[in-house]
Amino acid sequence: MRARVLVRPKAGILDPQGQAVERALPALGFDGVRNVHVGRLIELDVEDASQLPEMCEKLLANPLIEDYEIVQ
């Protein structure tokens, strides 16, 4: 089964990549862009999808500073 995991910085945690994108877009002529956040996308084939939350907690995300969302 193909699964997708979205990992984002938690609210309130510094997101320097998102800030860099938010500053760079107007400089390239794109206006009206707000609240940019950059995270990770992990796509994988798993035999047992019930293991996915534990995989996220242990390896795919850092639960101290990141939230994850599993999309199947």
Added chain:
Amino acid sequence: MRARVLVRPKAGILDPQGQAVERALPALGFDGVRNVHVGRLIELDVEDASQLPEMCEKLLANPLIEDYEIVQ
């Protein structure tokens, strides 16, 4: 409007993060995991969604080595 951009390495392009995850999961006791790919997730508020493909081509993705998908 909130938009989400998924950026992935193109097929055939080396994906060292994906390989590292694929090797690390069995070492943590998770078996049956295949075809792991790691990419980026960008979420942003845009006023004009028609600008998103150009933003991807110019800043959010590297079109030489990455594919992007816009989800609105």
